[in-house]
Amino acid sequence: xxxxQQPQKIRxxxxxxxxxxxxxxxxxxxxxxxxxLLTVCVVxxxxxxxxxxxxxxxxxxxxxxxxxxxxxxxxDYGRLGELIGIVLGMYVVAGVFNWLQGxxxxxxxxxxxxxxxxxxxxxxxxxxxxxxxxxxxxxxLSRTTNDVDNIQQALQQAISQLVYSVxxxxxxxxxxxxxSWQLTLLSLLVLPLTxxxxxxxxxxxxxxxxxxxxxxxxxxxxxxxSFTGHDLVVAYGRQEEMAEEFTRRNESMYRASAKAQFLSxxxxxxxxxxxxxxxxxxxxxxxxxxxxxxxxxxxxxxFITYSREFNQPLSEVAGMMTMLQSxxxxxxxxxxxxxxxxxxxxxxDPVTPELATGQKPGRVEFRDVSxxxxxxxxxxxxxxxxxxxxxxxxxxxxxxxxxxxTTLVNLIMRFYEVTGGSIRLDGVDTRAMTRADLRSRTxxxxxxxxxxxxxxxxxxxxxxxxxxxxxxxxxAKAAYVDRFVHALPEGYDTVIDxxxxxxxxxxxxxxxxxxxxxxxxxxxxxxEATSSVDTRTEVLVQKAMNAIRADRTSFVIAHxxxxxxDADRILxxxxxxxxxxxxxxxxxxxxxxxxxxxxxxxxxxGAGDDVDIVDPADAAGTGGAE
Numbered sequence: 001x002x003x004x005q006q007p008q009k010i011r012x013x014x015x016x017x018x019x020x021x022x023x024x025x026x027x028x029x030x031x032x033x034x035x036x037l038l039t040v041c042v043v044x045x046x047x048x049x050x051x052x053x054x055x056x057x058x059x060x061x062x063x064x065x066x067x068x069x070x071x072x073x074x075x076d077y078g079r080l081g082e083l084i085g086i087v088l089g090m091y092v093v094a095g096v097f098n099w100l101q102g103x104x105x106x107x108x109x110x111x112x113x114x115x116x117x118x119x120x121x122x123x124x125x126x127x128x129x130x131x132x133x134x135x136x137x138x139x140x141l142s143r144t145t146n147d148v149d150n151i152q153q154a155l156q157q158a159i160s161q162l163v164y165s166v167x168x169x170x171x172x173x174x175x176x177x178x179x180s181w182q183l184t185l186l187s188l189l190v191l192p193l194t195x196x197x198x199x200x201x202x203x204x205x206x207x208x209x210x211x212x213x214x215x216x217x218x219x220x221x222x223x224x225x226s227f228t229g230h231d232l233v234v235a236y237g238r239q240e241e242m243a244e245e246f247t248r249r250n251e252s253m254y255r256a257s258a259k260a261q262f263l264s265x266x267x268x269x270x271x272x273x274x275x276x277x278x279x280x281x282x283x284x285x286x287x288x289x290x291x292x293x294x295x296x297x298x299x300x301x302x303f304i305t306y307s308r309e310f311n312q313p314l315s316e317v318a319g320m321m322t323m324l325q326s327x328x329x330x331x332x333x334x335x336x337x338x339x340x341x342x343x344x345x346x347x348x349d350p351v352t353p354e355l356a357t358g359q360k361p362g363r364v365e366f367r368d369v370s371x372x373x374x375x376x377x378x379x380x381x382x383x384x385x386x387x388x389x390x391x392x393x394x395x396x397x398x399x400x401x402x403x404x405x406t407t408l409v410n411l412i413m414r415f416y417e418v419t420g421g422s423i424r425l426d427g428v429d430t431r432a433m434t435r436a437d438l439r440s441r442t443x444x445x446x447x448x449x450x451x452x453x454x455x456x457x458x459x460x461x462x463x464x465x466x467x468x469x470x471x472x473x474x475x476a477k478a479a480y481v482d483r484f485v486h487a488l489p490e491g492y493d494t495v496i497d498x499x500x501x502x503x504x505x506x507x508x509x510x511x512x513x514x515x516x517x518x519x520x521x522x523x524x525x526x527x528e529a530t531s532s533v534d535t536r537t538e539v540l541v542q543k544a545m546n547a548i549r550a551d552r553t554s555f556v557i558a559h560x561x562x563x564x565x566d567a568d569r570i571l572x573x574x575x576x577x578x579x580x581x582x583x584x585x586x587x588x589x590x591x592x593x594x595x596x597x598x599x600x601x602x603x604x605x606g607a608g609d610d611v612d613i614v615d616p617a618d619a620a621g622t623g624g625a626e
Contacts, residue, residue, distance in 0.1 A: 016328040019335050020151065021159075023112050030108045037101035038164055044094035046171035048087050049309070050179070053302030055083040060297045098164075105160050113152040119338060120144050126342045129415045130373060138221025139214075143337050146216060147330035154327020158320045165313035165320070172310045179303045180295060186281055187307055193274055201263050201270075205321075208260035209329035215253035217333075222249050264325060275312070282307045344417060346434040353426035353433075360391035361441070361522045362553030363426050364412065370420030371404075371411060371576075380419065381407060382576035389569075394554040396564035398597065399573035405557045408573070409525045412555070414438060425523075443521035443548075447528035449508035456485060456503075456511060457492040463515035472518060478548070479514035481507070517548045524554040561598060570594065 024031055062075030124144065132140070176184040226233065226242055233242055286303055289295040355361055366387040372380040382404050389395050397405045410416050411423060414435055422429045430438050443463065451459050460472050460481070467475075473492070476482045484507055488494040496502040503511070516524065542563065558564050565584045572580035572593050580592050587594035 016331045020154065020328060020331045023116060023151075023155070024108065026115075027108050027112065030104060034101045034105050034108070034160075035163070037097045037104070038167060041094045041097040041101065042164070042167040042171045044090040044097075045168065046175050046306075046309070048090040048094075049302045049305040050175060051083055051090070052087050052305070053179075053296075053298035055080055055087070055298070056301045057296055057298030058083065102160065106156055109152060109155045112155065113148065116151065116334070117144075117148055120148065120334065123338050123340070123342075127340060128343050129410070131340060133373075136217065136221035136224075138219070138224040139217030140337070141224065142213070142217035142220045143333050146220075147213060147333045150213075150330035151327050151334065154323055154330070158324040158327060161316060161320045162324065165316045168313040169310060169317075172306050172313075176303060176306045176310065179299050179306065180286075180289070183282055183285055183289070183303055183307075186285055187278055187310060189278070189281075201266055205260055205263035205325050208256060208263060209326045210332060211256040212253065212260050212326075213329050213333055215249065215256045219246070219249045219253050222246055260326070264321065275308075279304075279307060343435070344431075346436075347432055350434045350437065351428050351432040352437060353428045355426060359426075360551070361426055362389075362391040363424075364389040364523070364553060365424040365427075366421070367424065368421035369411065369418050369423060371407065371416060371418050373416075380576065382411075385421070385576070385578065387571070387578065389553055389555075391553055392551050393568040394549055394556060394566075396556045396558060396567035396570040397573060398557075398559065398564065398570065398594065402575075403573040404576040405573055406527060407576075409527065409555050409557065412523070412525070413442060413444070441522040442525060443516035443519040443523070444525045445509075445512050445516045445527070449505070449512045451496055451503075451508055451511060453496070455490075455493050455495055456481070456488075459496070459511055460514045460518055463517075463519035467518055472514075475514045475518035478517050479510050480543075481510045481514045484510075513548070522552060524549060524552050526554065526556045526558070528557055528559070 058076055058080045066074055120143075124140075173184070176187065222242075222245060226246070233239060283304060286295065286300040289300065353361070364387075366385050369382060369385040370380045371382040385408075397408060399405050407416070411418055412430070414430055417431070422431070424430065425433070425438065425441070452462065456476075457469070457472055460476055461467050463475075464471075473482065476485065476492070484503075485491055485494070494502060546566075556564055556567060561584075564570060568583070569581055570584060570587055571578050572587070574593065580587055580590060580594055582590065588598060
């Protein structure tokens with residue numbers, strides 16, 4: 001992994017803030033418009049109290065003149081009405097501009113979050129397989145849903161309010177100095193205490209919000225496991241244990257959330273107390289200055305109004321910090337995902353296999369292949385593997401759990417990258433090809449039959465999206481899907497849910513086989529493709545497999561000997577190495593590991609039974625990953 005792909009650790013307030021605000025960077029024109037509207041709103045809002053102070057002076061001067069007995073003295077209602085009208089107009093315009101900036105900002109934030117979701121979705125599809133092997137799916141799901149939603153809320157509410165509040169603080173402070181610099185200095189005495197509250201309590205709250213969202217991911221992971229494994233949980237009677245584990249994780253999330261909410265919730269009361277304290281000091285000092293004649297009543301009224309408007313944004317900043325800290329914690333988690341190292345880039349000048357006239361595609365060569373899940377610095381699972389498969393051959397792979405069977409075919413697909421040697425397809429190193437080109441030549445049928453929400457027709461067409469309906473139906477007939485589809489009320493238009501609950505396990509597997517048949521690949525990989533079907537259905541599947549394997553290079557991972565006896569070559573793998581290879585008859589004559597498997601299956605009840613090779617290392621608990 002090169003330097004540009006190294007995950008960037010975000011652990012500071014300002015770094016996370018920079019990343020969050022960076023999301024708005026592509027819309028500078030819209031954000032400039034937002035700041036202009038906010039500026040107009042703030043200018044009008046902070047100027048209005050001073051004009052209102054002039055109105056108070058008009059009333060006070062008129063009343064004082066009346067009390068002093070001046071001829072014709074009284075309140076200048078014309079001037080008073082003019083000033084009040086100006087104040088009302090300023091507040092109305094400020095309100096309209098404030099609404100406009102909120103409207104523009106919301107549109108910007110929605111667009112930004114849509115782009116962020118798209119970035120996360122693209123990232124999900126470019127992460128290496130080992131990223132998912134080392135993380136809970138629920139945590140990844142939480143980052144892509146809950147955390148993105150939290151960022152949107154922080155951008156829509158916290159950022160706008162914070163900017164408005166900061167601008168109000170600056171504007172009000174300027175106006176306070178124009179009214180009375182002495183009272184202004186008294187008001188500023190609360191700022192150091194405010195900074196301490198925001199810095200100390202806010203910093204600790206941010207850390208607790210990070211813990212809260214991590215615990216949320218753990219809870220989501222457990223819920224996801226409970227849903228996907230519900231049948232197994234019920235079958236083993238583990239409902240109480242699952243509920244207890246959920247309770248433990250839920251309580252951990254509660255404790256983290258309670259700490260975060262307590263710390264962030266403490267900020268507002270403390271800020272409110274400072275506001276009240278400042279208000280009392282200013283009211284007393286202002287009253288003394290009015291009584292001493294050094295300040296007019298209107299100016300004192302305006303300053304007290306400014307004092308409240310100065311402290312109110314400070315309180316709002318403290319309140320918004322709660323939401324902002326939560327959003328920053330989510331920003332860290334989302335950008336940890338976005339900064340994660342991706343698959344190695346495709347070559348700048350990719351090579352496409354070119355076949356000579358009459359040459360069939362699908363020749364696969366393993367040349368001194370080595371592989372370890374942790375890279376070249378870890379103990380390899382596969383070492384110095386050499387293998388040549390001719391076009392059209394069917395290669396069966398058997399071996400104990402952890403022998404490297406599935407890893408071998410994953411290397412062909414470049415789900416993992418070899419750490420030594422090379423794999424060649426028709427003479428070209430697969431690393432010199434684009435992944436899209438390589439995988440477009442390959443069809444896979446996995447042990448877990450994955451269906452997507454949609455119709456049976458759509459699930460089969462997933463193998464080749466441009467296929468016509470007749471081509472889809474032909475593939476379905478070849479895989480014996482057509483036999484049970486006609487028994488369904490909607491036929492090929494029958495909608496199945498994401499887990500395939502509308503069809504049986506065997507029928508789901510047949511649909512995935514039809515999908516691979518429709519793809520018409522050069523290479524075919526069957527990973528326990530018949531493990532979910534009964535013996536009668538297996539006969540049909542075997543016929544379909546024979547048809548789909550015709551003239552295609554096929555790799556078949558299986559434990560049932562009935563699915564591999566007619567393979568051109570059978571590989572027996574143990575601890576990442578091929579210890580035996582040959583035809584079914586040749587391996588029986590060799591009387592080695594394969595012969596032991598064959599005899600154990602017959603002893604267990606027949607060659608069609610699903611029996612694994614038992615490796616001594618597995619019995620000792622030292623087996624590797626599949």
